[in-house]
Amino acid sequence: GAGVSQSPRYKVAKRGQDVALRCDPISGHVSLFWYQQALGQGPEFLTYFQNEAQLDKSGLPSDRFFAERPEGSVSTLKIQRTQQEDSAVYLCASSSRDWGTVSREQYFGPGTRLTVT
Amino acid sequence: AQSVTQPDIHITVSEGASLELRCNYSYGATPYLFWYVQSPGQGLQLLLKYFSGDTLVQGIKGFEAEFKRSQSSFNLRKPSVHWSDAAEYFCAVENQGGKLIFGQGTELSVKP
Numbered sequence: 001g002a003g004v005s006q007s008p009r010y011k012v013a014k015r016g017q018d019v020a021l022r023c024d025p026i027s028g029h030v031s032l033f034w035y036q037q038a039l040g041q042g043p044e045f046l047t048y049f050q051n052e053a054q055l056d057k058s059g060l061p062s063d064r065f066f067a068e069r070p071e072g073s074v075s076t077l078k079i080q081r082t083q084q085e086d087s088a089v090y091l092c093a094s095s096s097r098d099w100g101t102v103s104r105e106q107y108f109g110p111g112t113r114l115t116v117t
Numbered sequence: 118a119q120s121v122t123q124p125d126i127h128i129t130v131s132e133g134a135s136l137e138l139r140c141n142y143s144y145g146a147t148p149y150l151f152w153y154v155q156s157p158g159q160g161l162q163l164l165l166k167y168f169s170g171d172t173l174v175q176g177i178k179g180f181e182a183e184f185k186r187s188q189s190s191f192n193l194r195k196p197s198v199h200w201s202d203a204a205e206y207f208c209a210v211e212n213q214g215g216k217l218i219f220g221q222g223t224e225l226s227v228k229p
Binding site: 031043044056095 | 220
């Protein structure tokens with residue numbers, strides 16, 4: 001079946017612009033994660049949804065970052081007033097993990113490479 | 118604090134040679150451990166995972182990893198490396214909240 005998809009794959013934004021990054025998880029997956037991967041680094045956690053509820057947003061670096069998943073499926077990560085330090089690859093992952101289930105594997109999308117000029 | 122350390126930033130091996138990538142973790146409880154591979158411009162692909170049970174786990178593409186609690190390690194191995202294995206490899210531990218904590222990655226180069 002289809003995997004996790006993300007769009008756009010590449011985004012160039014001028015400093016100060018707002019951007020919106022989309023994630024389509026695997027159908028039926030209740031858990032959705034966003035990670036930020038800076039150049040040459042491992043991914044770092046941003047935020048986590050279980051269905052439409054945002055249960056953890058401890059990794060969001062500032063209040064310019066906002067994520068939503070209003071119907072418990074597609075998610076959007078929005079960055080307002082982009083800064084150069086926001087340049088990174090933004091990865092989305094989904095999982096069938098739910099409280100009480102065994103499976104904890106996260107399936108990753110190809111990422112969106114954001115470049116802020 | 119939970120953390121993952123991959124001591125080797127870059128490793129080069131000859132095609133056909135064996136490979137071991139090191140991973141050390143810091144986690145209070147029984148860890149859930151993962152190895153992912155990332156090719157340029159691609160997302161992360163799961164190679165293998167350890168949840169419990171047998172400490173030697175087999176994964177895809179001929180990879181295996183051994184969980185050693187006494188050493189807080191989860192090293193990735195492959196007996197014979199192929200040129201197509203050249204990529205970035207990430208070790209990760211899952212915390213109680215479900216999020217993955219990644220190491221900085223090891224870039225593998227394969228020379229003919």
